[in-house]
Amino acid sequence: MVLPKTSFAMVQTAPRVLEPMDLPIPDIDADSAILRLEACGICGSDHEQFQGLLRTPMPVVPGHEPLGVIAKIGDRAAARWGVDVGDRVAVETMISCRHCGPCLGGSYHLCDHRRIYSYIPLTEAPGLWGGYAQYMYLHPNSVLHRVDARLPAAIAVMYNPLGAGFRWAVELPRTAPGDTVVILGPGQRGLASVIACREVGAGTIIVTGLAADARKLALARAFGADHTIDVENEDAVRRVKELTGGRGADVVVDVSAYATAPVADALSMARPGGTVVLAGVKGFKAVERFVSDLVVMKELTLRGAIGVTSSGYRAAIRLIESGRVPVERMHTHDFPLAEAELAIRTLAREIPGDESIHSTLLPPA
Numbered sequence: 001m002v003l004p005k006t007s008f009a010m011v012q013t014a015p016r017v018l019e020p021m022d023l024p025i026p027d028i029d030a031d032s033a034i035l036r037l038e039a040c041g042i043c044g045s046d047h048e049q050f051q052g053l054l055r056t057p058m059p060v061v062p063g064h065e066p067l068g069v070i071a072k073i074g075d076r077a078a079a080r081w082g083v084d085v086g087d088r089v090a091v092e093t094m095i096s097c098r099h100c101g102p103c104l105g106g107s108y109h110l111c112d113h114r115r116i117y118s119y120i121p122l123t124e125a126p127g128l129w130g131g132y133a134q135y136m137y138l139h140p141n142s143v144l145h146r147v148d149a150r151l152p153a154a155i156a157v158m159y160n161p162l163g164a165g166f167r168w169a170v171e172l173p174r175t176a177p178g179d180t181v182v183i184l185g186p187g188q189r190g191l192a193s194v195i196a197c198r199e200v201g202a203g204t205i206i207v208t209g210l211a212a213d214a215r216k217l218a219l220a221r222a223f224g225a226d227h228t229i230d231v232e233n234e235d236a237v238r239r240v241k242e243l244t245g246g247r248g249a250d251v252v253v254d255v256s257a258y259a260t261a262p263v264a265d266a267l268s269m270a271r272p273g274g275t276v277v278l279a280g281v282k283g284f285k286a287v288e289r290f291v292s293d294l295v296v297m298k299e300l301t302l303r304g305a306i307g308v309t310s311s312g313y314r315a316a317i318r319l320i321e322s323g324r325v326p327v328e329r330m331h332t333h334d335f336p337l338a339e340a341e342l343a344i345r346t347l348a349r350e351i352p353g354d355e356s357i358h359s360t361l362l363p364p365a
């Protein structure tokens, strides 16, 4: 495959500023590769990055949910990853060092020296470190997963949110068949959590959202949630108690963004001995009404969750490839890469009359 000399990319140069640029496609060594992007997923953190939060270095190529085809690959990289030119792969977000304590201890996503695709500045060679581009550089320490090339790219790229559902709502809280799970927040990660919990045979699944989330809550029910709660018009804690016969839920997963009330509620919703997973980021706000005695008295397990690791991604890719679940119902928008700003603002409800759930950026061919 002959590569062009440059790649079109959308580059974040300042908070809320994305500029189209043509960036040089680098030469590679025996250990790295170049990915030709087919799609890049958009998630809530893309909006925070766009706002200039999350300590984003700039200028930078954003986009940490890439799906693409290997366009060029070094011999050692091909042998190590077991892929070759033309293979479709999903790329994990984190690049770990493989040698520090956390890496050797099996927590490579907490690597002391971790780098994150889309958070490495353009000034650091070779610059193409993000998915808002036609081509992306694959660092030797990347983790890749093959994905069935017959799937539509916009569906295959859901490996990322679905992977979060498996890790946050199943793997970390050890959700078991029959468990009652409450999922706070019906965005793409909340919906992915419903799908993942259904896959492992959870008993009752309850999802909360705002009045404006009616469409997402309906989708949650379509994916197998037994009950949905509009927290603006119902007392969510009381409703969970009612639905669980006064006992509370085995597992509560918070995937809501910005709002802190769900964190306090989660402690009240969990049963004695239950597990609460906190995965929604709140912009470093303190949680009001956080009653730590509930954690003590009920011996709750509180678990933070950041990112997804290989087991979650693999479970997600297997599920997508199986075709068993109509995950495409979550996919609402495809945007041309040049309209990245519109894609981000649509997800963040900044565009009156439109709102996305799962959306993608598609690079020019």
Ligand SMILES: [Zn+2]
Binding pocket: 042, 043, 044, 045, 046, 064, 065, 160
């Ligand atoms: Zn993401």
Ligand SMILES: [Zn+2]
Binding pocket: 096, 097, 098, 099, 100, 101, 102, 103, 104, 108, 110, 111, 112, 113, 114
């Ligand atoms: Zn490390």
